[in-house]
Amino acid sequence: xxxxxxxxxxxxxxxxxxxxxxxxxxxxxxxxxxxxxxxxxxxxxxxxxxxxxxxxxxxxxxxxxxxxxxxxxxxxxxxxxxxxxxxxxxxxxxxxxxxxxxxxxxxxxxxxxxxxxxxxxxxxxxxxxxxxxxxxxxxxxxxxxxxxxxxxxxxxxxxxxxxxxxxxxxxxxxxxxxxxxxxxxxxxxxxxxxxxxxxxxxxxxxxxxxxxxxxxxxxxxxxxxxxxxxxxxxxxxxxxxxxxxxxxxxxxxxxxxxx
Amino acid sequence: xxxxxxxxxxxxxxxxxxxxxxxxxxxxxxxxxxxxxxxxxxxxxxxxxxxxxxxxxxxxxxxxxxxxxxxxxxxxxxxxxxxxxxxxxxxxxxxxxxxxxxxxxxxxxxxxxxxxxxxxxxxxxxxxxxxxxxxxxxxxx
Numbered sequence: 001x002x003x004x005x006x007x008x009x010x011x012x013x014x015x016x017x018x019x020x021x022x023x024x025x026x027x028x029x030x031x032x033x034x035x036x037x038x039x040x041x042x043x044x045x046x047x048x049x050x051x052x053x054x055x056x057x058x059x060x061x062x063x064x065x066x067x068x069x070x071x072x073x074x075x076x077x078x079x080x081x082x083x084x085x086x087x088x089x090x091x092x093x094x095x096x097x098x099x100x101x102x103x104x105x106x107x108x109x110x111x112x113x114x115x116x117x118x119x120x121x122x123x124x125x126x127x128x129x130x131x132x133x134x135x136x137x138x139x140x141x142x143x144x145x146x147x148x149x150x151x152x153x154x155x156x157x158x159x160x161x162x163x164x165x166x167x168x169x170x171x172x173x174x175x176x177x178x179x180x181x182x183x184x185x186x187x188x189x190x191x192x193x194x195x196x197x198x199x200x201x202x203x204x205x206x207x208x209x210x211x212x213x214x215x216x217x218x219x220x221x222x223x224x225x226x227x228x229x230x231x232x233x234x235x236x237x238x239x240x241x242x243x244x245x246x247x248x249x250x251x252x253x254x255x256x257x258x259x
Numbered sequence: 260x261x262x263x264x265x266x267x268x269x270x271x272x273x274x275x276x277x278x279x280x281x282x283x284x285x286x287x288x289x290x291x292x293x294x295x296x297x298x299x300x301x302x303x304x305x306x307x308x309x310x311x312x313x314x315x316x317x318x319x320x321x322x323x324x325x326x327x328x329x330x331x332x333x334x335x336x337x338x339x340x341x342x343x344x345x346x347x348x349x350x351x352x353x354x355x356x357x358x359x360x361x362x363x364x365x366x367x368x369x370x371x372x373x374x375x376x377x378x379x380x381x382x383x384x385x386x387x388x389x390x391x392x393x394x395x396x397x398x399x400x
Contacts, residue, residue, distance in 0.1 A: 162349035174302065
């Protein structure tokens with residue numbers, strides 16, 4: 001199959017990235033489809049060989065069956081001739097042997113054809129096996145070549161992108177920036193801890209503590225007053241009549257402006 | 260196995276998968292994704308070519324002279340700690356060289372295996388870049 005080795009050889013060179021003047025731009029652009037088409041062509045050829053092989057086998061089977069029939073008949077006439085001799089009927093034996101001779105002539109004339117058909121059939125079966133093996137190998141090669149070609153193409157695109165890459169646009173720089181950020185955050189946290197530990201103002205703390213207790217004292221006084229008020233409720237007065245322009249809100253000194 | 264047509268994975272599918280997993284992803288080209296790990300800010304790019312998804316992470320960019328035989332030996336050493344990706348050098352122009360880590364996977368029909376492959380490739384690079392930083396520490400200014 002010279003065309004296979006030729007086309008795979010050429011594509012192999014393309015996949016390796018070597019410029020090959022023999023492979024035109026169209027073939028390069030349709031590399032994958034070309035490779036797949038090559039394998040498809042091999043499959044078409046395989047189908048043809050399989051059909052031819054089937055026909056050859058069928059032909060051989062038919063010829064062989066006929067050949068075997070004449071061989072059997074020859075043996076039968078021979079057996080009959082023996083029977084006739086046993087029975088003392090020599091004429092009958094002679095006729096049987098004459099028939100046997102006809103069968104022998106037929107089988108002899110067919111023998112060469114049968115052998116040739118057998119050889120053809122076996123040869124085609126071997127071709128089918130070999131072609132199947134080559135197709136399997138071709139598919140593996142094609143898959144590998146397409147993958148290699150695609151990987152090479154992807155790598156070329158990476159190389160193009162790399163041509164303009166900045167010195168700071170890389171992982172080591174990013175990791176350095178990340179570490180710097182983490183270090184700053186750690187330093188800041190440490191600073192806050194130090195401030196919290198060393199910046200305590202005892203006087204201020206005492207004043208806030210006093211404010212806290214003052215607040216409790218106030219609440220205690222208010223609670224006592226409330227209880228006292230409940231025990232001695234204040235007398236109720238009739239509501240004061242509101243004058244023109246007066247409202248309850250005004251009376252209460254309410255209002256949200258400036259809030 | 261016949262070479263029948265398969266559903267080629269699309270960049271959008273890969274974009275969605277990585278975004279769903281917490282990466283900051285943008286399409287920097289018709290077949291290229293920029294994938295950023297949001298906490299560290301480390302980014303890498305993925306190029307989809309057919310069924311091949313090629314990942315590349317730029318470790319650093321240095322002057323050509325910095326690529327010494329000793330450094331190359333470290334980068335190629337089998338016991339250098341980088342096992343799931345490999346170093347590649349690219350011409351960054353102006354006498355500089357980009358040292359990258361790369362790996363790739365061959366996708367099929369974006370099933371669970373493919374998703375695992377993609378995420379593994381990204382994670383491998385993010386792990387290997389830490390080792391690479393230690394390995395190439397002398398290059399960091």
